[in-house]
Amino acid sequence: MAATGLVTMTDIALLAHVQRPVVSMWRARSRDSSHPFPAVATRRAGRDLFDVDEICRWLAATGRGNNPAAAEDAAAFVSGAREDFPAVGALLALSALTGVPLSGRSANDLMDLADDADPDDAYLYREIEDLGAKAAALAGYTDRVSDAAYSPAAAFEQLVQDRFRTGLPELADTSLGGPLTQLTAEAAAAMSLATGADAFWEATPGGSDLVLGVSITLGESRPADLGLAMNFRGDCTEAAQRFAARRLRVHLAAHGHHGPAPAYDRSQGTPRIVVAQFPGPGEPAADAAGALRAIDEIALSMSDADGALIVGPARWLVDALSGPAESTRSQILRMGRLRAAVRLPAGLVPTRIRQPMALWVLGSAHPDVPLADRWTMTADLTAEELNTAGRQDLISDIAASLGDRSALRAHAFRFASLVQTSRLIASSGPLTGLRRPPASKGRPADPSAELIRAERLLEHVQAPANTNIPAERFGFGLTRGSGTPTPSATVRALLASGDLAYLPGARIDNADLTHDGGAGLRVLGTDSPAGTARIDPLVLASRYPRARLTEPGDVVFRTSGAPAAVVDPVGAGVVRYPDRILRIRGASLLPGPLAADLSGGRGPWRGWLVRRFDPEDTPDLGEALGDIDVERTRLRDQLERLDALTDRLSDGAAAGALRIITTQTTTEGDH
Structure with a gap:
């Protein structure tokens, strides 16, 4: 089936079922052949675009690619439809809801179908009406897209997944990406088992990713009601809200539900789970205060049988706040419904890879427990990898946080610790404490589980990328430890006990340094651990007689600005102020872990906690x-x-x- 339009090189690879570099190779190698690769039709935003009909004829003539049905599938990869994204989505929704082909119908016929499907103009009637005479032509195109993707729902998702390449900033900028959507959906499914809820509502302004993620997670084995909770959507744009409604209706129809979408009722008596992300596609410029007001509304609407999962930037949900945003967050904490607050690693939002995210879990306030005795689970996963095992362990911790005291005592938390809610309310600082995992404080862990996780990671790190490389890169193995943690200690305590020695940095004048890589002693710092600057030993001895040289294994650290620390493995270097030196004297400390703990310190440096180890193990x-x-x-x-x-x-x-x-x-x- 012919499909008029333009495609990119990436589109061609997808259409032909090959990797992207293969298309470049075809283009280069066929240049002087009897069937040269089709010429560029035009360029847009710096990318070459090709006529899809010419591409399909070339694939058929040369036999290239792995998709014999490329001509039939081409409609799904044409770039032209992206300019009519709302209209194509509306027609796909109409196709899904009516179950009839749209090709060959006049604009008036299409309007009649739209009126029957959406009499209140809630999600598709207006978009089709605005097409006017173009409706009939685009309807035929929509049927081709649907046929190529095998269903209207699959075709709709193909358009949605195209958001990063098609200039739809409100969708692309707020996309959570697969791993975070999957984590939230799996956590919602686990929460529903704990609460007995079988209804899931998305309160994201203009969003639907999370509730559809829940649907995928539950699959066919656990039927559930899915809906959009418009009540909490604030200043959500109407276009985004209608898009979310269209998308949900398409997926509901794919599961046999062609009737009206369920409406969110605050007075509903059955348990339900609300999922939401902030900011959402309908309010991408939302601020912390606005998002927290919406979360406050969600919490106020909940009964003790309900639950909610909220995803948002860590700076809003768990980092220190001030002003109206801090007041609103404190108000939510005082309700007692915040069961868990988790700081997640950066890299989970595709368009903002440096932005760390956070997850809130709202549940029963445990009214039978006095406010002073209530607890909240907190966890900092900044340095963790959310692989399958990590995701499942976090969900297990979250599920345990919803239980009562006996459930908490029976669960061995991997990531989390329990904090009195009253302490969180009283503090205006971050909810999850340090931004890196804090040093061990002697909290018991499951030794077998810790050993298994370490063995898995060691096996993964040693896995050869090439079968000609031996797998055993490291000369050590693992066995079970004693199961008794070694208590951490503050730098102050370790200095007092003699396990650490403190040496100040030398205040060296710039005129006494050379940077030509010549002879002399290395001048070290946290910003120059290799020591690119040099100082003549005679100058050091005459002008800076109190300066001390480093020894191998000394930790050079800085407390001004952002704390930082590095290990000097060589020694015989000079540390320049404001950097300083900590020298290990005790058998329970190691340079690498000490530097890592110092780099994550907050407050006065002598109060920083550092990890200690059994001297027999060091x-x-x-x-x-x-x-x-x-x-x-x-x-x-x-x-x-x-x-x-x-x-x-x-x-x-x-x-x-x-x-x-x-x-x-x-x-x-x-x-």
Whole structure:
């Protein structure tokens, strides 16, 4: 079936079922053949666009690719439809709800169908009406898109997933990405088992990702009511709200529900779970105060049988706040419904990879427990990887946080700790404490579980990328420990006990330093751990007689600004003020963990907590950590060489000095 429109190189790869580089190879190798790759039709936003009909004819003539039905599927990859995103979505919804083909119908016929499907103009009538005479032509295109994707729901999702490439900022900028959506959906499913809820409502302004994620998680085995809770959507744009309604209606129809979408009723007596993210597509410029007011409304609407999961930037939900936003958050805390507050790692929002997110879990306020005795689970996963095992352990911790005291005592928390809610209310600081996992305070852990997790990680790290490389990169294995944690200690206590020694940095004048890489003593700092500057030993002795040289394993640290710490593995260096030195004297400390704990410190540095270890374990642990450092250095050097190779290839190709030839045989349609 022909499909008029334009496609990108990425579209062609998707259409032909090959990897993106294969298309580039086709284009280059066929240049002088009897069937050259089709010429560029036009360029848009710096990207080459090709006529899809020419591409389909070329694929058929050459036999390239792995999709014999490319011509039939082409409609799903045409870029032109992206300019009519709301209209195509409305027609897909109409197709899903009516179950009849739209091709061949006049604009008036389509309007009649739209009126029957959406008599209140809640989500599609207006978009189809605005098409006017274009409706009939676009209806035929919509049927091709639906046929190519095998269903209106699948076609709708293909358009939604295209949001990052099609200039739909309100959708792309607020997309949570797959891992965070999956975490929230799985947590909602686990919460529903604990509360008995079988109704899920999304309160995201203009959003529907989370409730549809719940639907995917539940699958066919657990039927549930799905809906949009418009009550809490604040200043949500109407266009975004209608888009979310269309999308949900398409998916409800795919599961056989063609009637009116359920309406959220605050007085509803059956248990329900509300999911929401802030900001949402309908209010992408929302601020902390506005988002927290909406969350406050959600909490006020809940009964003790209800639950809610809220996703938002960590700076709104768990970091320190001030002004109206802080007041609103404190008001929510005083309700007692915040069961868990989790700081998540950065990188979960595709368009804001440096923005850490947070998750709130709202549940029963436990009215039988006095406010002073109520608890909230807090966790900081800043440095954790949310892989499958980590996600499941976090969900297990969240499920336990919803229980009573006996459930809490029976659960071995992996990530979380319990904090009195009254302490969170009294503090205007961050809800999850340190931004990195705090040093161990002796809280009992499950030794078997910790061993299994460590063994899995070691196995993963040692997994060879090439079968010719031995898997055992490190000369150590693991066995179960004693199960008794070694208590952490403050820097102050370790200085007093003699386990640490403190040495100040030297106030060295710039005029006494050289930077030509010549002879002299290295001058170290947290911003220059390798010591690129040098100082003549005679100058140091005459002008700075109180300066002390480092010893191997000394930790150089800084407390001004953002705390930082590095290990000097070599010694014989000079530390320049404002950096300072901590020298390990006790057998229960190791340089690497000490530097890591100092880098995450807050407040006066002598009060920072650092991890300690069983003195019998430190020699072997230190050797293992040293092996890891050697491997880290090797990989860093390899990355530098790869960067240099990238620059050399790019410069050489641009200058016409070299050309890449393919030496590997590909089986992806290159025949």
